[in-house]
Each structure stands twice: as C-alpha cells, then as structure tokens.
Amino acid sequence: MDKEQLxxxxxxxxxxxxxxxxxxAQAVSVPGSSLCKNLRLFSEIDDIELKLxxxxxxxxxxxxxxxxxxxxxxxxxxxxxxxEKGGILEPGDLMGISVFLGVTSNxxxxxxxxxxxxxxxxxxxxxxxxxxxxxxxxxxxxSGGNIKEDATPGLKLLMRKTKEFKMRTRERLKGMIHSxxxxxxxxxxxxxxxxxRYVIPVKVEFKSRVEGIIHDLSASGxxxxxxxxxxxEMNNKLKMLELEVEDEIRNILIALSNMxxxxxxxxxxxxxxxxxxxxxxxxARLSRILEGRGVKLNNKGIINIKGARHPLMVLTxxxxxxxxxxxxxxxxxxxxxxxxSGGKTVLLKALGLFAMMVRGGLxxxxxxxxxxxxxxxxxxxxxxxxxxxxxxxSFSAHISTIASIFRYGTPGSLVLLDEIAISTDPSEGAAFxxxxxxxxxxxxxxxxxxxxxxxxxxLGHSGQGFCNASFDLDLKxxxxxxxxxxxxxxxxxxxxxxxxxxIERGIIELALERLGRNDLSLxxxxxxxNEKKRSYEEDSKRAxxxxxxxxxxxxxxxxxxxxxxxxxxxxxxxxxAETNREISKARQxxxxxxxxxxxxxxxxRADSAKRLLTEIETGISNHITGSGDCIPLKDLKxxxxxxxKDLGIEGVLLDDYxxxxxxxxxxxxxxxxxxxALIQGLKQPAGQRIKPESIVRExxxxxxxxxxxxxxxxxxxxxxxxxxxRFLDNxxxxxxxxxxxxxxHGTGRLKKRIREHLKESPYVLNYRxxxxxxxxxxxxxxxxx
Numbered sequence: 001m002d003k004e005q006l007x008x009x010x011x012x013x014x015x016x017x018x019x020x021x022x023x024x025a026q027a028v029s030v031p032g033s034s035l036c037k038n039l040r041l042f043s044e045i046d047d048i049e050l051k052l053x054x055x056x057x058x059x060x061x062x063x064x065x066x067x068x069x070x071x072x073x074x075x076x077x078x079x080x081x082x083x084e085k086g087g088i089l090e091p092g093d094l095m096g097i098s099v100f101l102g103v104t105s106n107x108x109x110x111x112x113x114x115x116x117x118x119x120x121x122x123x124x125x126x127x128x129x130x131x132x133x134x135x136x137x138x139x140x141x142x143s144g145g146n147i148k149e150d151a152t153p154g155l156k157l158l159m160r161k162t163k164e165f166k167m168r169t170r171e172r173l174k175g176m177i178h179s180x181x182x183x184x185x186x187x188x189x190x191x192x193x194x195x196x197r198y199v200i201p202v203k204v205e206f207k208s209r210v211e212g213i214i215h216d217l218s219a220s221g222x223x224x225x226x227x228x229x230x231x232x233e234m235n236n237k238l239k240m241l242e243l244e245v246e247d248e249i250r251n252i253l254i255a256l257s258n259m260x261x262x263x264x265x266x267x268x269x270x271x272x273x274x275x276x277x278x279x280x281x282x283x284a285r286l287s288r289i290l291e292g293r294g295v296k297l298n299n300k301g302i303i304n305i306k307g308a309r310h311p312l313m314v315l316t317x318x319x320x321x322x323x324x325x326x327x328x329x330x331x332x333x334x335x336x337x338x339x340x341s342g343g344k345t346v347l348l349k350a351l352g353l354f355a356m357m358v359r360g361g362l363x364x365x366x367x368x369x370x371x372x373x374x375x376x377x378x379x380x381x382x383x384x385x386x387x388x389x390x391x392x393x394s395f396s397a398h399i400s401t402i403a404s405i406f407r408y409g410t411p412g413s414l415v416l417l418d419e420i421a422i423s424t425d426p427s428e429g430a431a432f433x434x435x436x437x438x439x440x441x442x443x444x445x446x447x448x449x450x451x452x453x454x455x456x457x458x459l460g461h462s463g464q465g466f467c468n469a470s471f472d473l474d475l476k477x478x479x480x481x482x483x484x485x486x487x488x489x490x491x492x493x494x495x496x497x498x499x500x501x502x503i504e505r506g507i508i509e510l511a512l513e514r515l516g517r518n519d520l521s522l523x524x525x526x527x528x529x530n531e532k533k534r535s536y537e538e539d540s541k542r543a544x545x546x547x548x549x550x551x552x553x554x555x556x557x558x559x560x561x562x563x564x565x566x567x568x569x570x571x572x573x574x575x576x577a578e579t580n581r582e583i584s585k586a587r588q589x590x591x592x593x594x595x596x597x598x599x600x601x602x603x604x605r606a607d608s609a610k611r612l613l614t615e616i617e618t619g620i621s622n623h624i625t626g627s628g629d630c631i632p633l634k635d636l637k638x639x640x641x642x643x644x645k646d647l648g649i650e651g652v653l654l655d656d657y658x659x660x661x662x663x664x665x666x667x668x669x670x671x672x673x674x675x676x677a678l679i680q681g682l683k684q685p686a687g688q689r690i691k692p693e694s695i696v697r698e699x700x701x702x703x704x705x706x707x708x709x710x711x712x713x714x715x716x717x718x719x720x721x722x723x724x725x726r727f728l729d730n731x732x733x734x735x736x737x738x739x740x741x742x743x744x745h746g747t748g749r750l751k752k753r754i755r756e757h758l759k760e761s762p763y764v765l766n767y768r769x770x771x772x773x774x775x776x777x778x779x780x781x782x783x784x785x
Contacts, residue, residue, distance in 0.1 A: 001400060001404040002404075003404075003408045005404075006401075006404050006408055007378075009380060010352065010378050010379055010380040013349070013380040013381075013382040013383060013416075014349050014352040014356065014378075014380060015312060015349070015353075018312055019312065019315075019353060019362075020038075021037070022286065023036045023037075023039065023282050023286050024036035024037045026281070026282035026283075026285040026286050027278045027281065028071065028072050029073050029278050030074065031075050031278065032274075032277075032281070033278075035275045035279040036279050039360040040360065041356060041359040041360050042359050042361075043359070045297050045299065045374055048358060048359055048361065049297060050119065050361075051360070051361025052295075052297075052358065052361050052363070053119045053294070054119050054280045054283075054361060055283040055284055055287060055294065055361050055362065055363055056363075057116070057117040057118075057120050058117075058120065058280045058283070058284035059284040060116065060117070061111075061117060061120075061284075062285070066110075069103070069106040069107055069110050070278060070281055073103045074099070074100065075271075076097060076267065077268075077271070079093045079260075080260070080264045080267060083260040083264050084261055086261065088253050088254055088257050089253060089257040089260060090145075090253075091141045091146055091147050091253070094137045094141050094145075094253075094256055095137065095142075095145045097134075097260060097267065098134050098137040098138055098141070100267075100270075100271070100274070101129070101131075101133065101134040101270075103274070104127055104129065104270050105129045105131070107124065107277060108124045108129065111123075111124050112124065120277075120280070123273065123277060123280070124277065126273045127270050127273050127274075128269070130263055130266060130267070130270075133260065133263060136256060140152075140256060147249050147252060152248065152252060155245065158241065158244050158245045159245060161241060162242060165234075165237065165241060168234075169234045169238055170191075172231070172234065173191045173198055173231070174191075176191075176200065176228065176230075176231075177189045177200060182200070184206070185202055185203055185209055185210065186201060186202060186203070187201040187203050187223045188201055192225060194216045194227075197215065197235040197239070198227065198234075198235055198238075199215050199216070199226055199227045200225070200226060201218075201223045201224075202223065202224050202225075202226050203222065204217075204221065204222055204224050211228070212226045212229045212231070212232070215227055283361055283362055283363070286363075289315060290363065290365040291365060292365050292366070293364065293366060293367070294363055295364055295366065295372045296370070296372070297358065297374050298371060298373055298374065299373070300329040300373065301329040301330075301332075301373045301412070301446050302329045302371055302373055303325055303326070303327040303351070303372060303373050304325070304327075304369075304372075305324070305325040305354065305364065305366045305371075306366055306370050307322035307323070307324065307367035307370075308323050308324070308325050308347075308350060308354070308364075308365070308366050309321075309350070309365040309366070310346050310347075310349065310350040310365075311353055311357070311364075312353075313346070321343070321483065322367070323347070323484040324484070325347075325351070327446075327467070328467075329373075330465065331465060331466070332441045332445065332446060332447065332466070333437050333440065333447045333460070333466045333467070334447070334448045334449070334468075334469055335437075335450075335456050335457065335459065335460035335468050335489070336448065336449065336451075336469045336484075337452065337456075337460075337468070337470050337471075338470040338472070339471065343471045344418070344450040345382065345418050347471075347484065348382060348416050348448060348450060349382065351448060352380060352414070352416050354372055355372070355375045355414050356378060358374070359374070373414075375414035376413070377408075377409065377412075377414070378413070378414045378416070379415050379416070380415075380417075381398055381402060381416070381417050381418065382417075382418040383418065394422075395421075395422070395424045398420075398421070398422075402417075406439070409443065411443065411445070412444060412445075413445050413446070414445075415440060415445045415446065415448070416447075416448050417447065417448070417449040417450070418449075418450050419450055419451065419452070420433040420436065420437075420449050420450075421436070421453075426453070429453070430453040430456065433449075433451065433453060433456055434456060437449065437456070437459065437466075438459075441464075441465050441466070457489035467486070467487070468489040469484055469485065469486045469487070470484075470485050470488055472484075472485055631680070632681070633676055633680065633681070635681065636681045637656050638655055639652065641653075641682040642665060642679050642680065642681050642682060643679070643680050643681075644665065644674055649667055650667075651665040651667035653679070654666055661676075662674065662676075662785055663676050663679060665679070671735075672732050672735065673732060675762050708731065708736050708738065708739045709739065709742060710724065710740070711742045712741060713742060713743060715750075717750060717753035717754075720743070720750060720753065724757065724758075724761075727739070728761065728763045728764075728782075728784065729763075731763075731784060732763055732784060732785070737784055738781065738782065738783050738784065739781075739782050739784065740770065740774065740775070740779050740780070740781050740782070741780045742778065742779050743778065743780065744778045745777065745778050751777070751778075751780070754780060755767065755780060762785070763784050764782055764783070764784065766782075766783040767780055769781070
C-alpha cells in the first residue's frame with residue numbers, strides 16, 4: 001500500500017466524503033458545490049486560522065438575521081473559453097454572465113457594508129465589478145435569454161418594418177382563402193408556414209389548379225402545401241427583411257461577445273472568488289446545523305475538545321452523547337477500552353474527522369474553549385479490511401496497513417487503530433500490539449487505539465506517554481452510557497452482556513470458571529475502580545451543586561439585604577415627607593390663631609401660641625419619625641449623634657440641651673444652629689460619643705447667590721409659609737447669613753403674610769424690605785441667626 005492509498009483509506013474509514021457531500025449540499029452554485037466536494041486541507045496554522053475565521057465571520061452574518069444576497073449562478077468556464085477564442089455567444093449565455101455579474105456586485109456590496117467581517121472584506125476585495133458589460137447585456141437581452149426588439153435603433157426599425165409587412169402578407173392570405181376561387185380546392189380555410197414561407201393547404205386532387213411552389217405534403221397524403229405564385233414575391237421580401245433582422249442580431253451578439261472576451265480574465269477571477277464565497281457560505285451553514293464553533297489550534301499535540309459529538313451523527317439526526325476529550329501533548333498513546341457497542345469506534349472516527357475538518361476551515365460540533373492539535377498526516381486502521389482478491393485475511397490486512405503506517409508515518413502523525421491486532425491468537429496478538437504501540441511512541445506518533453487486551457490496559461496505566469480511557473456501562477441494565485472516562489481502563493463485560501442476551505446461566509458460570517485468575521482479578525479491580533470513579537464523580541457533582549446552591553443563596557441574601565436597606569431609606573424619606581405634610585397641616589390649623597395674635601399684640605398670647613406650635617411640630621415629628629433607636633432630647637449631651645428630623649440630615653451635637661432656644665450642630669464640616677424641636681438623638685455603639693473640643697470647625701465655601709433667594713410669586717400664603725420654612729432650614733444648614741424672599745407687590749397680602757411669619761421664626765434675627773438695587777418693597781431681605 002503506497003502513501004496515496006494509505007491517505008485514501010483514511011478518508012474511507014472516517015467517511016470523510018459524507019462530510020463533503022453534506023457540505024456541498026449547503027452551497028448554492030455549481031462552482032461553490034464543486035469547491036466543497038474538493039475541499040482543500042491546509043497545512044499551516046496561519047492558513048487554517050484564516051479559514052476558520054472566514055467561517056466564523058460568515059456564520060456571524062447569518063446569525064445576525066441578515067440575508068446574504070448569494071443566489072445561484074452558472075458555471076461560466078465553457079462560455080468564457082468560447083469568448084476567449086472569438087466565438088459568438090448565445091443570448092442565453094450572455095444572460096448567464098449578466099446574472100453572475102449582478103450576484104457578484106450584490107455580494108461584494110453587502111459584505112463591505114458590514115465592518116465586523118474584515119477577513120471577508122479581504123476575500124471580496126478581489127472582485128472587480130463590470131457594470132458596463134452588465135448594463136450592455138441587460139439592454140440587449142431579456143431575462144428569458146432572447147434579444148430585445150429595441151436592443152439597437154437599427155434592430156428596432158427592422159423589427160417594425162418586418163411586423164408591418166408580415167401583417168400585410170397575412171391580410172392578403174386571409175383574402176385568398178376566403179375567396180370563392182379557393183373555396184372548393186382548399187382542405188381547410190387556413191394558411192400555414194413551411195420553411196419560413198406562407199403556404200395554403202390544397203386538396204391533392206386540385207393541386208394542378210394552383211400555380212405555385214409545392215413545399216410539403218401531409219402525413220395522410222391528402223393535402224399539399226403550396227406557395228401560390230402571387231405570394232412568392234411577398235414571401236421573398238419578408239425573407240429579406242428577416243435576414244436583415246438576423247444580421248443585426250448577429251452584430252449585436254458579436255459586439256457583446258467581444259466585450260466579454262476582452263474581460264474574460266476578470267470574469268474568471270470573479271468566478272473563482274464567488275466560488276470561494278459560496279464555499280465559505282456552505283461552511284457557515286454547516287456550522288449552524290452542527291451547532292459548531294471555531295477552535296484554537298496548536299502544534300503541540302494537545303487535544304482538548306469540550307462536549308465533542310460525532311459530526312455525522314449530528315448531521316443525520318442521531319442522538320450523540322457529548323464527551324470532553326482531553327489528551328495532553330505529552331500523552332503519545334491513548335488506549336480506549338470498555339464494552340462492545342460502547343462508543344469506542346465512534347470516538348475514534350470523530351477525532352479523525354475533527355483533525356481533517358479544522359484543516360478545511362470547518363467548525364467542530366463542540367463547546368466553547370475547545371482546542372485541537374494540527375496533524376499533517378492522518379492514518380487509520382478501522383473496520384474489517386479482509387481482502388479476498390489479494391488473498392489477505394483480516395489479520396493480514398491489518399498488519400499490512402500497520403506496516404504501511406510505519407513506512408510513511410512521520411513524527412506528529414495521527415494514527416487511529418481500532419481493535420489492534422485482533423483475528424489471531426489473543427496472547428500473540430496482545431504481545432504484537434504492545435510492541436507496535438511502544439514503537440509508535442518512540443517514532444513520535446500520536447496514537448489513539450481501542451482494545452480489549454488486558455495487557456494493553458496495563459500498559460496504558462504505566463505512564464511514560466501512555467494513558468487509559470474507557471467508556472462507561474450502566475451496571476444495572478448492562479447498557480452503554482457512551483460517557484468517556486479518562487485515567488481508568490474499562491472492562492469488556494463480554495460474559496455479562498452475553499447473559500443479557502439470553503445465554504443460559506450455566507454457560508455464563510462455566511465461562512467465569514474458565515476465565516483466567518489474573519484476568520478475573522483484573523476485571524474485578526477494574527469494576528471496583530470504575531465504581532469508585534463513578535461514586536467520586538457523583539459526590540463531586542453533588543458537592544458542586546451544593547456549592548453553587550450556597551453561592552446562589554448567599555447572593556440572594558445579599559440582594560435581600562440590599563433591598564431592605566433601600567426599602568428602609570425609602571420608608572424614611574416617605575416618613576419625612578409625611579412629617580412635613582402634617583406640620584404644614586398643623587400650621588394651617590393654627591394660622592387663624594396666629595392671625596388673631598397679630599391683631600392682639602399681647603406678648604403672653606404670642607408666646608403661648610409659639611409654644612403650642614412647637615409642641616404640635618415636635619409631637620407630629622416624634623409620632624411619625626420616632627423609633628426605638630432615638631434618644632429623647634432632654635437626655636442629649638454635647639458629642640451625641642443626632643438627626644435633624646425634617647431634613648433627614650445627621651450630625652454631631654455641640655451643645656447640651658439645657659432648654660436653649662437654638663442649639664449648635666456640626667454637619668460635615670459646617671456648624672449650624674437648629675431649633676431643638678427639630679433634633680432627635682441617634683443611638684450609637686459604645687464609645688462612639690465625640691468630644692466637642694475634638695471637633696475642628698471649618699468654614700464652608702461661599703454659597704452661590706442664586707441659592708440665597710426664594711421666588712414666591714404666584715403662590716398662596718400657606719404654600720409660601722411651608723416653602724419659607726424649608727428654605728430657611730436649608731439656608732441655616734448651608735451657613736448662609738442673609739437670604740431674599742421675592743414676593744412681588746400685587747395686593748400686598750402675600751408680603752404681609754410673609755413678614756408676619758418672619759417675626760415668629762426662630763431662624764430670623766432681623767428682616768427688611770429690599771433697597772432699590774435688590775428689588776425694592778417687592779423683596780424681603782432676611783438676616784438669619
């Protein structure tokens with residue numbers, strides 16, 4: 001077997017042509033399909049990565065929901081060959097060129113509009129649009145592949161003249177066949193065409209009565225078709241006109257053919273690029289069917305495929321159990337064991353297909369983060385190669401293949417061996433297989449081999465470039481699970497499975513007795529190892545689930561805590577708003593009392609009303625915003641943490657209460673004076689009280705002028721009072737000493753109400769009308785405590 005035959009055997013064993021046929025079916029053109037069936041396998045990583053990126057970019061375009069305007073186009077090679085040699089192209093061939101040029105332009109423009117596909121940009125950059133040729137062809141040839149009557153002014157004129165003359169000729173014929181002269185001698189009252197000349201059907205017995213040219217005889221012999229003498233001249237003229245039309249059409253075809261001929265090389269190049277685009281399109285469509293992904297490549301022999309599935313099983317709709325396949329670079333020989341029909345051969349073929357697919361720029365049916373080694377040569381010995389014609393037994397055929405692999409294989413070659421050295425004496429076969437694998441390891445081959453030989457399983461456990469893997473079996477049902485386990489060899493379960501298929505129990509027991517003691521011990525050991533492995537994986541899986549569950553609960557608890565904090569803030573804001581509304585309501589309720597007091601200037605009644613107002617405000621605030629975490633005002637001392645209830649601002653008390661009219665509070669870096677009724681203490685952990693002398697007072701930066709004025713024009717008296725109190729609170733907290741209240745002149749009622757309120761405000765030291773530069777009497781300037 002020579003090297004070419006060895007490579008062909010690998011294609012057959014792996015069913016590579018089935019992949020190519022399914023790929024070609026995704027193409028839309030004959031050239032694209034042909035390129036798919038002869039898919040080139042690249043050898044350099046840079047070239048392969050470029051091809052994989054082409055597939056990824058095209059798959060991305062399709063995933064975006066875009067509709068690549070790649071419609072079927074003909075294979076124009078023979079047409080271009082004819083044009084290159086000076087041949088006159090048929091209208092249908094010209095229309096095929098026009099269709100191709102249209103598809104070419106549409107695809108190039110579509111791809112160039114997408115900035116996310118730079119590799120595809122480079123592919124279509126080789127396309128040269130021939131718009132003039134397309135426009136000329138479209139102007140002369142219709143979609144049905146016929147020359148248009150108005151292709152040129154000369155043709156249009158000739159076509160008109162021909163139609164008109166043909167109509168006159170037909171009118172003359174109608175008059176003849178309906179005249180009494182021809183009534184008796186005609187077979188039927190109609191006319192026909194023979195050899196592009198008009199004739200009439202004459203009964204054979206009356207042919208001598210019509211002077212003219214006989215063109216045809218009916219199948220029955222009862223009718224002759226005669227061109228009457230009086231029509232000869234008209235037919236001749238009509239023929240001349242038709243010849244002129246044909247000559248004009250020929251000139252049009254020659255001109256168009258010459259245009260194609262002069263650009264045939266450009267069109268050929270465009271055809272190659274479009275075939276490549278169609279092949280990329282087919283690769284992307286196949287990727288979508290496979291749910292495939294591009295993989296990372298390496299030259300280190302590392303195979304790390306996550307969730308691998310056999311591509312042909314996916315494409316034919318069969319259930320494929322995904323497996324993680326990790327073969328380190330320093331593992332030269334992977335020995336796969338386990339039960340029959342457990343998936344060993346399927347895995348072997350899948351890995352071989354993966355090695356070929358990546359070299360053709362095809363995505364693999366696997367998970368994210370997969371990596372595949374690059375193999376320049378792939379050799380296989382899979383299936384029964386018995387060759388009766390060559391007189392080879394199964395064993396001999398396998399040995400012949402292995403001998404050829406040793407002859408042509410090079411370091412880094414991928415070798416796939418299914419059931420190595422079977423069909424012979426088991427002990428000799430096992431010894432031979434061990435020798436083959438040891439030698440292949442020394443030659444630097446990457447070998448994946450399936451076996452039932454226990455000695456090879458032992459070899460796989462020896463390290464030194466060897467590794468075991470096995471397919472699992474459901475011990476309860478003895479059914480394959482198709483789950484691959486690395487690091488542990490697998491039992492064949494031949495005797496157990498035989499019992500499942502109805503072999504008598506006595507035969508099964510006898511077989512177990514006859515089984516060698518060493519083999520039985522190894523089988524028991526493998527069963528125990530697999531059971532421990534399965535138990536460990538189940539425990540590991542459960543631990544992982546519990547860890548994820550704990551992480552989920554922890555995260556959920558964080559979210560709940562965060563939401564509770566946010567909810568608490570919202571509640572406090574709502575409670576403060578409710579406080580302000582209640583205080584405003586209370587102020588409205590006693591506004592009548594204040595109005596009466598303003599009329600009755602007695603100080604004791606005014607003081608009584610002020611105390612009443614303070615008590616109402618304090619009571620409402622305590623009722624709405626108070627909590628078990630607050631300290632009564634009478635128990636507060638300098639250094640305690642307090643909150644200004646109306647504003648929800650926290651600070652540090654600088655004075656003991658001692659029934660002072662105003663108390664100093666440090667808020668951030670500022671010191672403000674606050675009505676004691678607006679203060680409530682906050683409970684703090686032990687040791688959190690701050691000594692007043694340790695508080696460093698700093699001056700706040702000046703407040704912008706616009707922050708020291710309040711415009712009350714258009715508001716009612718009570719609305720203004722509420723806004724003034726809030727405004728003065730903020731001004732005090734901001735350290736502003738003087739503010740302006742803009743109320744305008746109007747009827748003077750608002751101005752009066754505001755100034756009356758300022759007389760009673762604990763914040764106000766003095767107030768006055770504004771001077772001429774401050775707005776005059778329409779403004780009240782307030783000096784704060």
